[in-house]
Amino acid sequence: MTPLLRAALEHAAAGVPVLPLHSPTVTGCSCGRADCDRPGKHPRWHRGLLRHGLHDASTRPEVIRRWWTRWPRANLGLRTGDRFDVCDVDPPDGVAALRALVGARRFTGPVVRTGSGGWHLYLRPTGAGNRAGLLPGVDWRGAGGYVVAPPSRHASGRDYRWIRPPAAPLADCPPELTVLLFPPQQSAPGSAGWVRHPDRYASAALAAEADAVAAAPVGTRNSTLYRAAYRLGQLAALDLLDDRDITVVLADAARRGGLGRYEITRTIRSGLRTGRRRPRLGLAA
Numbered sequence: 711m712t713p714l715l716r717a718a719l720e721h722a723a724a725g726v727p728v729l730p731l732h733s734p735t736v737t738g739c740s741c742g743r744a745d746c747d748r749p750g751k752h753p754r755w756h757r758g759l760l761r762h763g764l765h766d767a768s769t770r771p772e773v774i775r776r777w778w779t780r781w782p783r784a785n786l787g788l789r790t791g792d793r794f795d796v797c798d799v800d801p802p803d804g805v806a807a808l809r810a811l812v813g814a815r816r817f818t819g820p821v822v823r824t825g826s827g828g829w830h831l832y833l834r835p836t837g838a839g840n841r842a843g844l845l846p847g848v849d850w851r852g853a854g855g856y857v858v859a860p861p862s863r864h865a866s867g868r869d870y871r872w873i874r875p876p877a878a879p880l881a882d883c884p885p886e887l888t889v890l891l892f893p894p895q896q897s898a899p900g901s902a903g904w905v906r907h908p909d910r911y912a913s914a915a916l917a918a919e920a921d922a923v924a925a926a927p928v929g930t931r932n933s934t935l936y937r938a939a940y941r942l943g944q945l946a947a948l949d950l951l952d953d954r955d956i957t958v959v960l961a962d963a964a965r966r967g968g969l970g971r972y973e974i975t976r977t978i979r980s981g982l983r984t985g986r987r988r989p990r991l992g993l994a995a
């Protein structure tokens with residue numbers, strides 16, 4: 711059994727749908743197109759196999775054995791959005807952008823060093839779809855996407871490899887990235903989002919955000935808290951709310967939701983600061 715087939719079967723056994731990709735060749739790509747711009751990175755769609763695209767990615771061992779018997783060198787694709795999302799980071803821009811956003815915090819889940827020298831960070835699924843250019847040098851692979859996985863070969867001749875193994879526990883997507891994946895609604899002055907009584911709206915928003923934080927399911931608590939602080943920070947920027955009131959109310963809700971004190975303080979501060987930089991203009995009186 712080749713390492714590629716073995717890896718494909720292992721991922722499938724863990725519930726991850728896999729798919730065969732083209733492979734890099736001496737002349738370019740096994741698809742044979744002289745102008746192929748993604749050698750060894752795109753799926754084998756043709757000849758009735760994988761007719762339905764990513765929906766045909768499979769966890770069935772007999773299907774997977776058939777694929778890699780037919781194309782022993784096929785690179786291995788893993789469908790994203792089911793068991794995990796992947797943050798695709800290209801140095802140096804991507805590394806710098808990510809560090810600027812989340813600071814020195816480390817990603818603790820599975821990590822792949824790609825054949826091109828980039829990084830794939832595996833995170834709990836967010837429900838978001840693919841997003842190219844989420845940050846400079848950073849793409850998101852979520853629902854409807856896939857990644858090239860070890861031990862696939864890159865066109866450079868280097869192999870993809872695990873820096874931290876696929877069995878490592880997945881971490882939550884950092885809340886700063888969640889906000890980018892699900893941008894808060896912004897409404898322009900004069901639009902339907904215009905509010906007649908901004909101060910009343912702000913009080914209601916504070917109560918609603920606190921309820922959402924207290925009720926957030928495990929695994930989404932910190933990101934819910936961040937989004938709440940971010941949105942309320944947008945109102946605080948218009949002097950509709952006070953940072954101290956927001957902090958007290960949200961911290962109380964977050965404690966009821968089971969978050970730790972240190973995490974609460976840090977997350978609220980960070981959300982408020984970011985939200986304050988983007989006032990919710992539709993509410994300006």
Ligand SMILES: [Zn+2]
Binds near residue numbers: 739748752
């Ligand atoms: Zn190709």
